[in-house]
Amino acid sequence: MGASPVSPGAPDASALLSVRGLDGGHGPIQVLADISFDVREGEVMAIIGANGAGKTTLLRILSGLIQPMRGSIRFAGREIAGSSSDEIVGLGLCQAPEGRRLFSGLTVEENLRLGSFRRRDKSRRVVADALDQVFAYFPRLAERRGQLAGTMSGGEQQMCAIGRALMAGPRLLAIDELSLGLAPVIVEELVAILYDIHEAGTTVLLVEQDVSVALGVADRALVMQSGKIVLQSSPDELLADDAIIKSYLGG
Amino acid sequence: MQICLQIFFDSLLLIGLYSIGALGFALIWGVLNVLNIAHGAFIMLGGYLTFLLWRNGLDPLLAIPATMAALFAVGWLIQRFLIDYVVSGPHSLGIALTYGLNLVLIGLALYFFTAEYRSINLPPYLRGYVDIGGAKLTYVRIVIMLIAFFLTACVWWFMDRTELGAAIRATRLDMEAARLVGIKVRTIFDLTTGISAMLAGAMGGLIALLHSASPAMGDQYLLQVLIVTVLGGLGSIAGPMLGALVLGISTSLVSNLWGATYSTLVGATLVLLVLVLKPSGLRGRAFYEA
Ligand SMILES: Nc1ncnc2c1ncn2[C@@H]1O[C@H](COP(=O)(O)OP(=O)(O)OP(=O)(O)O)[C@@H](O)[C@H]1O
Ligand SMILES: [Mg+2]
Numbered sequence: 001m002g003a004s005p006v007s008p009g010a011p012d013a014s015a016l017l018s019v020r021g022l023d024g025g026h027g028p029i030q031v032l033a034d035i036s037f038d039v040r041e042g043e044v045m046a047i048i049g050a051n052g053a054g055k056t057t058l059l060r061i062l063s064g065l066i067q068p069m070r071g072s073i074r075f076a077g078r079e080i081a082g083s084s085s086d087e088i089v090g091l092g093l094c095q096a097p098e099g100r101r102l103f104s105g106l107t108v109e110e111n112l113r114l115g116s117f118r119r120r121d122k123s124r125r126v127v128a129d130a131l132d133q134v135f136a137y138f139p140r141l142a143e144r145r146g147q148l149a150g151t152m153s154g155g156e157q158q159m160c161a162i163g164r165a166l167m168a169g170p171r172l173l174a175i176d177e178l179s180l181g182l183a184p185v186i187v188e189e190l191v192a193i194l195y196d197i198h199e200a201g202t203t204v205l206l207v208e209q210d211v212s213v214a215l216g217v218a219d220r221a222l223v224m225q226s227g228k229i230v231l232q233s234s235p236d237e238l239l240a241d242d243a244i245i246k247s248y249l250g251g
Numbered sequence: 252m253q254i255c256l257q258i259f260f261d262s263l264l265l266i267g268l269y270s271i272g273a274l275g276f277a278l279i280w281g282v283l284n285v286l287n288i289a290h291g292a293f294i295m296l297g298g299y300l301t302f303l304l305w306r307n308g309l310d311p312l313l314a315i316p317a318t319m320a321a322l323f324a325v326g327w328l329i330q331r332f333l334i335d336y337v338v339s340g341p342h343s344l345g346i347a348l349t350y351g352l353n354l355v356l357i358g359l360a361l362y363f364f365t366a367e368y369r370s371i372n373l374p375p376y377l378r379g380y381v382d383i384g385g386a387k388l389t390y391v392r393i394v395i396m397l398i399a400f401f402l403t404a405c406v407w408w409f410m411d412r413t414e415l416g417a418a419i420r421a422t423r424l425d426m427e428a429a430r431l432v433g434i435k436v437r438t439i440f441d442l443t444t445g446i447s448a449m450l451a452g453a454m455g456g457l458i459a460l461l462h463s464a465s466p467a468m469g470d471q472y473l474l475q476v477l478i479v480t481v482l483g484g485l486g487s488i489a490g491p492m493l494g495a496l497v498l499g500i501s502t503s504l505v506s507n508l509w510g511a512t513y514s515t516l517v518g519a520t521l522v523l524l525v526l527v528l529k530p531s532g533l534r535g536r537a538f539y540e541a
Contacts (some may be wrong), residue, residue: 065430089433097390101428103421110417118433
């Protein structure tokens, strides 16, 4: 089998994101142990794993919402372990979090514009261009720009969450649970748009429960189990091996 | 007719004053989830500062913006070095801390200024009055009204139309999501308490112009502000405004028709009525909801 265990070593300077020996969790409770992986510029990396594997915890640490216990996170040539979330967003690591987390009482447009909060150049034109770009990806958001974000359907809210992350002009777009709670048609639509976003030059880190969705879009995939990365491989190799899917993902 | 006009003008004045006080109070409550008892002390500080600036030769109308700037700084610092430590704690902690702060500040005022009422001698251009249909409207009241309504409009504009305002509202709704778009939540907290204290300072300064400054003024107006907040509910600019409207009109009605002694009963009665008949507040949004 081609799937190889992960070997840490020194950070990969050519990678956009390089995580080494990362331990972390919630308060004193350790969830992640010795996580190491790289995300190269321009690829789509998927992270899959059963409930409670620690995927969300990992993304929260990457975004600076929780401080790691140990280890190194290099992003765009900078060490960001210990940085605050606004610095990390400023460097271009942006996240559409689990559960969307839109500002429900704000309009769609206000949500999107806040996505640009940390842009260095916030001139009217730059923000308007970013907004147009998001509306080009998600025309339904343009129709609903004045609507309160909390009143939209789940699929529209996911679009808005991704759009909000895009408004910062990210180098790495992290999405936690793209398909959660959404009908298959909507998921397909979102995946197609994700391709476009990736084509336009954004590196993507996709956390996804639905293995077929994740492995359908990704160039490479990490499999997490109980806070560890147990496999790192190409989707084809993972898909070819039913035993892996069964043993790590329970299905 | 004359009494109607008098009631109308009195109402406008109270609505303006209550609005700015309650907007500040509701802001810090909504965003930080802290019931800031020291809001009363901020009002009092505003009163004394305006008085002091006037006594040192500043025109009272210039003293108001200066007072506001100073109170903004006071609010910012108190947030950063005091309230910040209790923001994520239980409600009771925030109440205890700000209650203590309120006592300390009132104590300091008693020490430095005694319990005496300090009033400002108005400059000549504020001393006249206009007679509208028999109702006497003094210049100083007109000016205070205008300033209060102007400040209310500014707050609305800032919160509704600017990016920082949107960031404050976003932080109120989901602190973590705010972090994820790169908002410095701690700075937003500092800013929020700064604005809140600034509005309290304006209220205090205007009251000093209208009546006087005293150590007791803070608690007295904090009570009105609390009543307005209970009546109108949190979560928007409209809430405190509606509460101010209701309390302002009913207070001036009662004091004009039955005498000022009864006006203190108005707020308490209204709160009781609302709590019994419509516990969720006049607008259907409970005041205790964050
Ligand atoms: N706020 C928290 N406090 C304490 N423990 C937590 C917290 N959030 C998550 N955990 C624990 O951390 C572990 C990993 O959770 P995490 O949410 O990262 O998993 P996940 O892989 O994202 O799961 P899912 O697929 O269900 O989203 C779980 O055991 C969970 O119980
Ligand atoms: Mg998760």
